[in-house]
Amino acid sequence: MQIALTLNGKEVSAEVRPSLLLSEFLREQLGLTGTHVGCDTSQCGACVVHVDGVSMKSCTMLAVSAAGTAVTTIEGLAQGDVLHPMQQAFHECHGLQCGFCTPGMVMSAIEFAETTPEPTEEKARAWLEGNICRCTGYQNIIDSMLAGAAKMKSTQAGA
Amino acid sequence: MKDFVYHRPSSLDEATGLLAGAEDAKLLAGGMTLLPTMKQRLAMPSDIIDISGLSGLSGITVTADSVEIGAATKHAAVASSAEVQAVIPALAKLAGGIGDPQVRNRGTMGGSVANSDPAADYPAAVLGLGATIVTDRRSIDADSFFTGLFETALEEDEIITKIVFPIPEAAAYVKFPSPASRYALVGVFVAKTKGGLRVAVTGAGPCAFRATDFETALAKEFSPTALAGVTVPADGLNADIHADAEYRAHLVGVTARRAVAEIANGGAA
Numbered sequence: 364m365q366i367a368l369t370l371n372g373k374e375v376s377a378e379v380r381p382s383l384l385l386s387e388f389l390r391e392q393l394g395l396t397g398t399h400v401g402c403d404t405s406q407c408g409a410c411v412v413h414v415d416g417v418s419m420k421s422c423t424m425l426a427v428s429a430a431g432t433a434v435t436t437i438e439g440l441a442q443g444d445v446l447h448p449m450q451q452a453f454h455e456c457h458g459l460q461c462g463f464c465t466p467g468m469v470m471s472a473i474e475f476a477e478t479t480p481e482p483t484e485e486k487a488r489a490w491l492e493g494n495i496c497r498c499t500g501y502q503n504i505i506d507s508m509l510a511g512a513a514k515m516k517s518t519q520a521g522a
Numbered sequence: 523m524k525d526f527v528y529h530r531p532s533s534l535d536e537a538t539g540l541l542a543g544a545e546d547a548k549l550l551a552g553g554m555t556l557l558p559t560m561k562q563r564l565a566m567p568s569d570i571i572d573i574s575g576l577s578g579l580s581g582i583t584v585t586a587d588s589v590e591i592g593a594a595t596k597h598a599a600v601a602s603s604a605e606v607q608a609v610i611p612a613l614a615k616l617a618g619g620i621g622d623p624q625v626r627n628r629g630t631m632g633g634s635v636a637n638s639d640p641a642a643d644y645p646a647a648v649l650g651l652g653a654t655i656v657t658d659r660r661s662i663d664a665d666s667f668f669t670g671l672f673e674t675a676l677e678e679d680e681i682i683t684k685i686v687f688p689i690p691e692a693a694a695y696v697k698f699p700s701p702a703s704r705y706a707l708v709g710v711f712v713a714k715t716k717g718g719l720r721v722a723v724t725g726a727g728p729c730a731f732r733a734t735d736f737e738t739a740l741a742k743e744f745s746p747t748a749l750a751g752v753t754v755p756a757d758g759l760n761a762d763i764h765a766d767a768e769y770r771a772h773l774v775g776v777t778a779r780r781a782v783a784e785i786a787n788g789g790a791a
Contacts, residue, residue, distance in 0.1 A: 364528060381528035381570065382560075405558055406703075408624065417598075417627045423557050424628070427528050428550070428572060471623065492704060493622025 366430040370395075371439025379426045385419075386410045388426035389436060397437040397466050401495070408494035411467035412436045418474040420493070437466035440473075448514035449473050449507075458507030460498035468494050468504055476512035484509065523557075524566040530575065534681065537573050538658055541679040544569035549681065551594050554621070554629040555637050579632070579683060584609055587689055593632025593682040601626060610651070612693040612711070616643050619697065621704055632682040635667075638674045638729050640760060641705035645730035646695060647687070650711030650722035654686045671728040690715045694784040696777045697725070700764055707765050708773035712781040714744070721778060726759050726770045736778055745786055746779040 367376040370393070379388055386403075389395045389412070398421055401409035405423040412421045413435040440447035446454065449472050459465045468491075475490045476482065487508045488501070496504060527544075531537040541547050547569035550556055559565045573579065579594035584605045591600060600606055601618035620626055620634075620643050634644040635655065648655070648664045655662045658681045667675050676682070690713040697709030706725035710733075713720045721736040739752045756771040765773070 380525060382523040382525045384523075384557075403561070405554070405625070408622070411624060418624050419628055420624045423553060425528070425550075425553070425557070425570075425572075427530075428553070428574065474623065490623055493624045 364427055366427055368429050368431060369433040371435055381425065381427050383426045384422055385412070385414075385424040385426045385429050385434075386421040388429075389421060389434075392426075395436055395438050399463055399466055401463065401467075406493075406495065407464065408467040408471060409464050411470040411494065413470060413474070416474075416477075418471050435470075437469060440469070447473070448518050449476065449511035452511030452514055453504075453507040456503050456507040456510055458499070458504045459496075464494060464496045468496065468507075472504075472508045472511055473515070475508060476515045479512065482509055482512040523560050524563060526567055527569045528572065529569060530572045532576075534573075534576060534578070534658055534683065537571055537576065538679060538681060540569065540571050541681070544571075547571055549573055549636075551633040552596065552629040553633075554625050555633065555639065573681070574630075582606060589613070589687045589689060590684050591631055591687070592684050593635075594630045595632075597621075597626035597629050597631070597634075598623070600631065609689050610687060610693060612695045612713075613647050613651070613687060616647050616695040616697075616711070619643065619699070619704070631685060635685065636674060636676060636682055638668050638670075638672050639705075640671055640728055641700075641707070641725045643695070643697065643706055643709055643724060646697075646706075646709045646711040646722045646724035648685060648722075649730045649732060650695070650713045650720050651687045651690055651693065652713075652715055652717055652720055653688070655682055656684045656686060657682050665732070668729040668731070673729065688715060688717075692785045694781040696781040696784065698773050698777055708770055708777050710774060710777040710781050712740070712778065712785060714785070719744070723754070723774055723778075726754070726774050728758075728760070733774065733778065740782065744782065746783045749775065749779050749782065 389398050399409035401407035405420050410422040411418050415432050487505045545568040548567040550570050550572045580592040583590040597617045597620045606614045634642050653664045693713035695711045697706040708725040711722045719737050719741045721733045724730045739748045754774045756767040759767040759770045761767040
């Protein structure tokens with residue numbers, strides 16, 4: 364099937380088989396391997412991307428269902444060499460160890476910041492229900508989410 | 523995942539036509555259950571009919587005495603709806619506790635109810651509030667909708683279009699979630715409705731069911747202590763590695779008392 368979508372701000376059209384998952388489409392067909400596949404059973408959240416601005420697990424969505432949408436992956440966040448405020452916060456707070464879960468964590472954390480007017484540690488922990496990290500014990504990830512949310516707010520206010 | 527023919531109908535009529543015409547078609551809305559099931563090849567449909575984009579299937583309408591929710595409405599939309607929070611806060615809270623944010627961004631109410639997963643949250647609200655399930659051809663009372671493990675009163679090619687929830691005087695939903703999946707090991711929805719007191723249980727049995735002994739006891743006296751000694755029989759309840767039937771029966775009592783206490787304390791309307 365032929366599909367067309369906006370990917371990281373660019374128009375993309377491709378021929379896909381209907382059973383192709385969005386995660387497979389991104390990684391195997393387009394070579395965007397920043398989106399990771401951990402469990403492939405919608406538990407771990409390493410594959411989280413944004414579809415029309417909200418976070419989705421790309422391992423549990425068909426590529427054909429993404430036709431006509433705007434998809435953003437971890438590769439689409441930085442502006443050249445300037446990291447997205449949430450990426451910068453993960454860097455500064457060292458919100459990772461091995462880094463495998465990080466792309467999904469960052470994508471999920473951005474929606475958290477966008478939809479949570481007054482972020483707290485409790486809200487951040489509850490939000491991470493669908494993102495699993497096997498290294499960090501989450502503490503620095505939570506710090507990163509809160510720092511990133513504050514950065515996003517001030518960036519927005521400054522813009 | 524086994525290959526299939528993909529359809530994206532532009533109307534409900536077209537969807538029902540495709541459903542009737544295909545060998546083994548499945549409707550795809552959020553896909554939060556269907557896609558994992560297909561990945562494991564527990565389902566291998568010949569055709570997938572994607573109804574997620576159908577206009578008219580999504581949205582929330584609040585009237586004087588009911589809340590109507592389109593079948594393709596996402597859990598996140600129900601959870602964050604100021605209107606639902608105002609008139610049936612227990613329903614918004616239930617929706618906000620399903621799975622995780624990404625599941626709530628994609629999973630739909632109609633999909634959850636049609637699937638009748640024994641551990642799903644929505645069936646407890648549908649049954650607890652005495653909702654009406656509206657399909658492309660008729661209306662079905664909640665009391666006759668859930669018929670068994672992943673079984674409902676829906677016909678083979680019938681499509682849920684919306685669910686109508688009567689606004690209760692008060693309601694609360696309390697669940698004991700599996701620590702891993704957040705599915706309900708046991709969830710109890712208690713509601714004071716115009717038609718009387720209703721107690722609906724999910725997670726414990728093959729499908730959502732009403733705990734009538736609890737309803738009788740609460741009708742006499744609405745307080746957690748009124749439920750002392752009232753139980754559901756463990757016979758026929760679910761037993762798995764997470765909890766055996768006796769434990770689930772015990773949890774029905776505990777969660778029901780917590781839900782009653784929440785209403786009695788005015789925690790949720």
